[in-house]
Amino acid sequence: MNVETAVTLLGCDFTSAPSKRKPVTLAVGRCDRGRVVLDRTERFETLDAWQARLAQATAGGWVGGFDLPFGLPRELVQTLGWPADWRDCIAHYAGLSRQQIRDTFAAFCDARPAGGKFAHRATDGPAGSSPSMKWVNPPVAYMLHAGVPRLIDAGVSLPGLHEGDPQRIALEAYPGLLARSVLGATSYKSDDRARQTPERLIARKTLIHALESGEAPLLRAAGLRLKLSHAQRDALADDPSGDALDAVLCLLQAAWGWHRHRDGHPCYGLPPFDPLEGWIVGA
Numbered sequence: 125m126n127v128e129t130a131v132t133l134l135g136c137d138f139t140s141a142p143s144k145r146k147p148v149t150l151a152v153g154r155c156d157r158g159r160v161v162l163d164r165t166e167r168f169e170t171l172d173a174w175q176a177r178l179a180q181a182t183a184g185g186w187v188g189g190f191d192l193p194f195g196l197p198r199e200l201v202q203t204l205g206w207p208a209d210w211r212d213c214i215a216h217y218a219g220l221s222r223q224q225i226r227d228t229f230a231a232f233c234d235a236r237p238a239g240g241k242f243a244h245r246a247t248d249g250p251a252g253s254s255p256s257m258k259w260v261n262p263p264v265a266y267m268l269h270a271g272v273p274r275l276i277d278a279g280v281s282l283p284g285l286h287e288g289d290p291q292r293i294a295l296e297a298y299p300g301l302l303a304r305s306v307l308g309a310t311s312y313k314s315d316d317r318a319r320q321t322p323e324r325l326i327a328r329k330t331l332i333h334a335l336e337s338g339e340a341p342l343l344r345a346a347g348l349r350l351k352l353s354h355a356q357r358d359a360l361a362d363d364p365s366g367d368a369l370d371a372v373l374c375l376l377q378a379a380w381g382w383h384r385h386r387d388g389h390p391c392y393g394l395p396p397f398d399p400l401e402g403w404i405v406g407a
Contacts, residue, residue, distance in 0.1 A: 131382060133160065134188030135297065135375025137367045140263060140270035146315075148174045151371035153379075159351040160379045165368055171270060179278040181291070187385070187392070189297030189378035190275070191370060192267040193256035194282060195402035197243035200232065200257050210285050210400050211276075218273040222266055226259050246398055251407035253298050283391045285402055295381050295392055295405040299373035302406070305341045306334040313366025320364035328361050328369060335376065342406050343376060346383045350376060381405045 135151040142148045147167040154161050168174040178188075195210060196217070207213045220228075233241040242255040259265045281288040283295065303312060312327035314320055334340045336357075338349030350372065352360070360369045384393030397403035 130184040131155070132182050132184060132186040133375055133378050133382065134186050135371045135373065135378055136188060136190045136192075137299070137371040137374065138190060138192045138267055138271055140192075140266040142169055142171060142174070144169050146365075146367075149367045149371040150174075150177070151368070151375040153375050155348075155379055155382065156351070158347050158349065160348055160376055161351045162356055162372060162375065165371060171274060175274040175278050178275065178280055178292070178294075181289075185291030185293070187293045187295065187378050187382045189295050189374035189376075189381070189405060190271065191297050191299055191374050192271040193245075193253075193264050193402065194268070194272055194285060194294075194296040195245065195398075195400055196256055196268070197245045198398055198400050200229075200243040201400060203232065203243070204228065208400060210402075213400065214272055214276065217269060220269070222259075222269065225265055225269060229257050229259055229265060232257075245401040247401065247403045247407050251298050251301050251404040252304060253300065253404060253407075282402075284394055284397060284399060293392065295378055295394075296402055297374040297377040298404045298407070299370040299377075301404065302340055302342055302373045302377060303331055306331050306339070313364065313369070315365050317364075324364065325361065328363075328366065331369070332357060332360055335372070340376075342380055346380050348376070348379055348383065377405045 133153045137149040139146055139148055147169045150166040152163050201208060201213055206216050242257055244255050248255060254262060254264050256268055257265050275294050276286060279288045280292045280294045281290055307327055310327050312324055312331055335350040336352060338344055343349055381392035393405060394403045
């Protein structure tokens with residue numbers, strides 16, 4: 125069997141409050157001679173169903189990219205006096221309510237000068253990601269709170285942070301990193317119906333073309349390209365929310381990490397990073 129096809133790839137567009145209208149979206153695929161083949165997408169209307177899916181063993185194992193932060197900024201943790209060990213910090217964080225998180229983080233921001241309200245992780249700069257303590261637009265603090273404890277409980281390994289099942293590997297992904305490398309600041313999605321414009325449709329088609337041709341810098345460097353059917357291509361372009369497309373972007377980041385690992389990188393392409401904060405794959 126080809127070593128590439130032995131491992132399943134996952135890409136997860138996550139939401140901290142899934143519903144029928146806005147489920148967690150999981151792209152499932154594989155690598156085949158440099159092509160990242162999208163096999164299907166799966167959707168989960170509850171966090172319990174999502175966690176149960178990740179707890180399942182898969183022949184050959186899986187490597188997944190998950191669009192949620194895996195850690196908090198060290199500056200924030202130290203200022204609050206929370207545990208500086210990642211596992212202990214996550215356990216403390218999981219024990220808080222969303223209201224407690226919001227109040228604590230708002231008080232932290234209120235005590236800081238304008239222009240420097242939020243603490244950032246080291247990965248935020250190169251990735252262009254929102255600070256993981258942000259509780260609105262987007263509420264990534266709640267995504268961490270809802271998602272990371274469930275990854276741990278599902279027995280998944282988070283390289284450099286937590287050792288679980290070596291056959292189920294979760295990498296922190298950020299679809300905006302890959303999308304911006306193609307589109308720059310051009311927006312390609314919106315949950316707001318009034319902002320689901322023809323311009324954003326054109327941007328999605330441009331992005332999909334770059335992924336299929338392997339022109340996106342991250343893919344070009346690894347010799348990868350996305351493989352879609354005509355129906356899949358149309359479905360990704362025609363989804364104005366971008367949820368399925370974001371899951372595919374995370375799938376491609378997982379493929380990049382898997383290729384780095386296959387080529388001998390000990391940590392799926394992640395550089396040395398702060399073991400409290402985590403790092404975004406490909407940044």
